[in-house]
Amino acid sequence: MLREFDLPTSQREAAQAWLDQAYPAVAERPASTVIMIRPAIGPHPFDVYMVRRASTMAHQPGVVAFPGGSIRPDDGAVPLPLTTEQLDAWAADMGEKPGIAHRFIAAAAREVFEETGVLLTKQESLMYGPLAQAREAIEMHRLSFQEFMEGNSLAIDLDRMGYRGTWITPDFLPRRYRLAFFTALLPVGQEPFLASTEAVRERWGAPQEFLDRADAGEISIVVPTRIQLEELAAAASIDEALVATPRHVKYTPAPAASSPSGFVLR
DSSP, rough: OOOOOOOOGGHHHHHHHHHHHHOOOOOOOEEEEEEEEEEEEEEEHHHHHHHHOOTSSSSSSSSOOOSSSEEOOGGGGGGOOHHHHHHHHHHHTTOHHHHHHHHHHHHHHHHHHHOOOOOBBBBBOOOHHHHHHHHHHHHHSSHHHHHHHHHTTBBBBBBGGGEEEEEEETTTTOOEEEEEEEEOOOOOOOOOOSSSSEEEEEEOHHHHHHHHHTTTSSOOHHHHHHHHHHHHHHHSSHHHHHHHOEEEEOOEEEEESTTTEEEEEO
């Protein structure tokens, strides 16, 4: 079933120019984002963690989103606790070559650590003083995530992570991404905080709560984020949220008289 979403007014001029005369698309930047989840007390079995992006950000300022960011060249060197066969299975779900899938997964864990201070590992007794120093060094490129993980004998806990699909930014936008979504269960004994200047507010909440707030105009979310929240709102358990959802989605603008901006994304 084809769904249509109102195109933000700020993107209307670029969409019209692209529809009038299609021009070569800017190359997609590979990136990862992580939906951290934790058990909840309430009607929904889990909460998700979201942040409001700072108004100074070049890409999607002010929107409410999940932590994440672009892949780095050295993410492929981060050790993963996977056999060749297991990595091949992740790659098949993601529709990527194993080496690319490796980078997406490693970037997901690194970005969560940089932005929230949470390490997606099985270790529960972590020294938070040295950890904070390492997090800052990794964010500032003074230390690689690989060096940090190997130097502390740490491993990403992939048993509590899941892949939920890749979304590709429309061709007409000047900044484009190939964004892989992951879910990850918050490790025991850890709690996220605003460790980066990229976000100005944080909040745990049920997926439907964020959808309701977006519908009420209290917060702004983009289409891929909405789809993730809708699917997670329908999930009956954490285990269901961690199940792989193999897909690649690319959407395009189209004129629509019914839209406030005069355009929709399909």
